[in-house]
Each structure stands twice: as structure tokens, then as C-alpha cells.
Amino acid sequence: MNKIKEVCAVIIETIGSIIGKMGRAFVNFFKHFAQGDKITKLSYVVMGAGCFLRGQKAKGFIYLGIQVCYILFMILSGGYYLSMLPTLGTNQQGEVWNEELQIYQVIKGDNSMLLLLFGVSVVLVTFGIFILYLMSVNTAYKNEVAVKNGEKLLSFKEEWNMLFNEKYHITVLALPVVLTFLFNVLPLIFTICIAFTNYDKMHQPPGNLFTWVGFENFTQVLYQNPLWATTFMRLLTWTLIWAFFATFLNYIFGMLLAMLINKKGIYLKKMWRTIFVITIAVPQFVSLLLMSKLLNDQGSLNNLLISLGWIEDYIPFLTKGNIAKITVIVINCWVGIPYSMLITSGILMNIPQDLYEASKIDGAGPIRQFFSITLPYMLHVTTPYLITQFMGNINNFNVIYLLTAGDPKSLNLYQAGETDLLVTWLYKLTVNEQNYALAATIGIIIFLLLSFISLVTYNNSNAVKGESDFQ
């Protein structure tokens, strides 16, 4: 519990320092306005005034150009999208009889989804422009101070050259930052917004509008709608169980396999290793789809066992809830062990042999050696790997979807099956049910869960805390 508190304290501290910085910038913004001369004051209204009126022509006009473009953009389209953001559209699609063409001509209405998307984009653009505005105001004040002190202002050419020398990081990072905002941040904000709307089957564009509903989706999925809530809780439990076993069974068996191959007296080490690695060469989805055919009720394995007379009736490997869960975990071991074997065998070879020799002299057996030397060493090095594996398994769409597609379906679950993870449920809700709002809500909940688990475990791992132990 204390450790969680520590982590929380770190988070709060970070947030606090960010707020502090923002606060100072905020105060400076007004202070500089009060202290500045006319030109600086003008630059609060006309971007770049503090530059071009003091001789930095090119820079000043670039700022001004940005401001003009932004204003035009807002007048031409941005303002409209921004004004539609609070309602997400009011005009529903309609139709009128066109006598000449003999059709009911469709009059297009507002498309809530596009309005939301463009609205969010406009907000992001505005945010970006606001940062540029703050930069221009800041430059204006700095220029004023510099002129007062008799310093010479940098020419455009000098500043341009700086972008390739002192400020090279800005040049290099500009494109990645813009692209990240465009392809990561914007869709992320868009999806988060959908969780607070009623975008589902009954509110499907283009014929219908959807609108904001606040936290209703969250309360529905957590307790108000009993079927959704039980489905959510059961799938969450199964997701965590799955992630635990999928991660640690792979890890332990991979390590044991690696140790077995590493052991003195095992011949043809390279051949064994190659054999296991060859399974990686087969694309995962191919082997998974083959497995699902093999383990079918009427599949080859059941037929073989029946014809051998070992079993009377087929074994429902993939069609009975609990058996299917076990099957999925076991098959995931089969898919994943070669990987962890590869990773761990490298580290195993790195463990200093003198540790083993010293322990042998002290009378430690192989089991004691494993728990006192091998495991601590391995855990120390691989905790971050384990955390990412765990997170990856919580969202392990491929294995589940290709193997069972979440089946067998159950009457106790809402549009889901026994082996569905939260993420495959989310997929089904969007693709089969078009319940985008619920899916986005679940997405947010998964995100909160993942970030909490990973922050707490990562900050408490030895890899972070005792970085110098083994050096």
C-alpha cells in the first residue's frame, strides 16, 4: 500500500510542477503586458508586431501570416465546426419529392461523427495557434528588453541558421511532433470524446444525430445496466487471469527450456534451439488457425482419439467455457515459449558462473541455486519485459480472436463469449453492434487500468530501484 502511495506522490508532484510552470507563464503573460511598451502591447493583438516593428521583418510577418490564416480559417470553416461542437449537429437528414426526377431527393443533414472529428481538430489547431501566440508575445517582450539593453536583435538569417546549430532539436523534432498530434493525439481525443456520447446503433449517422450524454456510459457499464456490468466484470476477471497465466507460464517454461538446453552434458544445443525457433518462422495466425481447426469438436485430434478408442465422445476443447479457457492458455504457451526461451537463454549465459561455483561450495543444490541466484537475477533483468508482456497479453487480440473468436458464446454475457477479452469484446461491440460509445468507454477503462498497473509495478521493480545492484 505504501508503494502505491509513493507512486501517487510522484505523479502528484509531477503534475504539481507542470501546474506551477503554467501558473508562472500565466502571471508573466499579464505582467509583461503591464510592463511592456506600446509595441509589446500591440503584439498582444497583432501577432508578430513585436518582431517586424523592431526590424525582425521576416519573423514578424510569418507570425502575422499565421494569425491571418487562422482568422480566415475560423471564418471560412473552423468557426462553424467549433460552434457545432456543443450540440454535435441539429439538422437531421431529410428528403423532398422531386417530381422531375421521380425520386425522394435526400437533403443531407449534419453528420455528428464528422462534426465531432472536425470540431476536435479545430480545438487542436486553436491550441497550437495559442502556443504560437504565447511564443510571439514572449518574443515581443524579450525583444523589448534586448533593445532597451542595447543588444542587437537576431536577423532572420541568423535565427534560420540557429535551427541547424543550437536549435537543431527543434528542426528534427518538428515533423514527428506534428505527426504524433495528427495520427495519435487527435484520434485519441476523438475516441475519448465518443465515450461521452450516445453514438450507438440507434444514433447512426448519416440518418441520425448523436449527442453528448456525460458519464452515462460509464455508470451503465459499471453498475446501472446489470447485464453490461456482469459482462464487464466477468470479462475483466478473465482478462486478468489470462494475462497472468499467459505471461508467467510462458516466462517460466521458456526459462526452464532455456536452462535445460544450456545445461552441461546436453548435446546438439544449437540444433535444439533452432528447432524451437523454427516455430517462430511460421506466422502466428497460421498456426493459430490450424490449431482451432485441429481442436474442433469434429476436428482431427478428437477424431484421432475416438478412433484410437481412448475417448468415447469428443472433448469440447473450444466449445465449453472452462475447457476453452484452459486450451487457450496452453496454446498460447506453445506459441510464446520459443520467444521467451530465446530472450532468457541470452541472459542465462550472462549470469556469472562464479556465483554458482561459490554456492556449490556452500552446499547449495540445484533448486536452491535456481531460487537464490537464477530467479533473482532473471527477474532483475526482465521485469520491464514481464510488464510489457503482461500489458500486451491484456490486449492480446490475435491469439484469442484467431483461436476461438471469443467463443463459446454464453447467455450470461452481453454479445460476448466465454474466452472474450475486454479488447475482443470491444471489437465485437463496434463491428457487430455498432455500439461505439460503449466500446470507447471500455477502451478508456482498459487504458486507466493498464496505466495504473504498469506505473505501480514498473516503479517498484528492482530494475528501476536497484539499478546498480549487479554492476
Added chain:
Amino acid sequence: MKKLLSILLVLLMACSMMVGCSKEPTVVNLKVWGAQEDQEMLAGMIEEFKAANADKEWNIELGVVGEPDAAKKYLEDPEAAADVFAFANDQLRDLVNAGGLYKVTRNTENFSDIYAPGTIDAASIDGTLYAYPMTADNGYFMYYNSDFFTADDVKDFDTMLDKAAAAGKKVFMDVSNGWYIASFFLGNGGTLSIGADGKQVCDFNNDKGVEAGEAIKAITAHAGFVTGDDSILIAGIQDGSIVAGVSGTWNAESISKAWGAAYAATKLPEYTTASGKVQMGSFAGYKLVGVNSQTKAPVEAMDLAAWLTNEANQVVRFEKRALGPANVNAANSDAVKANVALAALAQQSAYAVSQKDVLGSYWTPAEAFGVAMEGKDYSKSVQEQLNDMVAQIQQ
């Protein structure tokens, strides 16, 4: 100041150019979606359409989206979807609810002559026609091996199961599938309808439904019964272990090949409930061609949709792909009547119910009930399981 002015002017010009850039359309751009297997055939039909309407310049693009996925793909992005697309008629309500389809008002003058009332109803919502009927073969019936079963045997499910079990053979039906399992409930008077709030209403958990459920329980537990998907059916027919199976026209070719002269098909059999024998019902599915409400050329799109579904092209569909025509004239041709599978489907159609009033929420719970029956999960009574199923369907 001059510089500032010139920059402003340039910007304004750039903006005005962007606004005034929309040029007059001279070419009609249309996009059509069809199934992978139909691409070649559709391309031929489109070429003929272009030739028949040479007064306009056409740019018709053909995309691969099969009928079962059409609504799903459409709703992902209506603006980018095809102008004319084929879909199964169980998606009609979702598409109409989403405002995705143009009302069909052109080229419908003789519809009452060339289509059966059931067909037109399957393409309409509240009496308004929303799509052109294309095929009427999306249903299922009983294939059987006539060396094994007589024409009398296949009238009764229990007879079939007993006879198959006695010979160590199997009768196939995919029970863990809402589409097939519905035949028991529909046969015993069950209904699926749409409530006032637009949600699914289902009465499969009333007394009659429970009778049907108990029958499903008995049948799935029978030694002569096997369930699974199409691959199980085909494999079983090829290795001789399956002697009869419920399926549709898409398997006709491989089944007739495997059975040769013994290949036969008929309507679904009767099954036994506590209150007597019941004829199994079924879903009758149609495939329709609709026009996207977001299209820029509704008139041309409607003409193209009508062309793709006209009598000549329905005949082409039957000849090239053995798809059962919806058009009465095309369906009454001798060639269609001689087709064993389509004849069986026609026999079954007397007991079939249109799939139009089935919403997406029906399938998963119905499948879950089938899974419980297949898995012989009797932890809850049939009544309780059906109650759960209906509660979920009506969510």
C-alpha cells in the same frame, strides 16, 4: 504596409480559388459493391449498362464487399461507401434506420407483376420500397442421400435420426447458429418483430418456444445428430459419415458432386414436440440492391441498380452462379425448376419467414443458446435458458 497588403491579397486569392474550384460534372462517377465471386459477372453487366446508356459518360468503379458485410462496411463511412451495393435483406432495417438508403421510386412500374408480394415486402419497410430485389435463394432446406433415405423418411426428423444412428451415420444441422436454430421456434409459431422503440421483440420463451427448445435439446443429444459449420458438413458428406444435412444453395455443387446420382434435396422435416408433430420453419433471405442516400447521382445510381437486377441479369446470375432469381419470370423457367436445390428451397418457402424483422441483437444470444444445447449444458432448464436468451435479444 505594401508587403502586408500583398500577402493578404495572395491569401485571399488562394482561398477564393479553393472555394471556386468545384467544376461542373461531365462524367457520372459511381461505385458498386459486389461479392468477390461475382466481380467478373458484375463487370460484364456494367459494361452492358454503359453500352445501353451511351448518352452519358460513365466512370463506374467496382469494389469487393460481399452481401453479408455490406451494412457493416457501409456504416463505417457512408460517404465513402458505394453508391450502389448489394446486401442481404436482414440488414435492411439497420440501413434504413441509419438513413442510409434512397427510397426506390424509379423503374418500379411493373414490380407487382414480376415479383411475388413476399419479395417486395422483404425489400420494404412500412410499405416503402428501399431496394431492388436481386436473388431469393438465401434460405436453407434438407439435403439427403437418396440411397440411404427414402422420400418418406425425410419427412420426419426423428425417423431420419433413428435410421442414421442405427447405421452409425449422422444427420447434420448447425444448431449453434441463430439462422438455423430459429427454424424450430418459427415452425412452432414463434415470432420475431420490432417493438415501438425500435428494439427486437421475441417470444421464443413462451410455452410453444419451450416445446421447441426441448425438442432441440432432444435432437442435439441424439446419437444420429452432428452439428458444426459448413466445413464439417462437406467433409462428412465426402467421407460418407453424414447422410443428410440442413444447408443452403451455396453447398449444392460440392454436395451433388459427392453424392452423384443419390443427390437429393427437399423441404425441412417435421420434428416432435410434447403436443405433436411440427413442420420446421425457416428464414427466407433475399439479396437486394440498394442506393446509398449519400450518393451524388441518385437517378443514375437507381438506374444502374435496376439494371443489375433486371430479368435478363437475374437469368445471368442463375446461369453463371446458380443464384435463385427473385424475378417471377426468371424463377419460373424450366432450367430453374430443374435445379434440385432451388426446387427444395421453393418447397420450403411455404414455411419460411422473411428475415427483415431480425435485428443484429438476435444472433449472438441465439447462438449462445445453440452452444449450450450442443455442449449439453443443462445446468439451467430450457425455460430459464430461453428466458436469458430472450432478455438478451430484447436488450
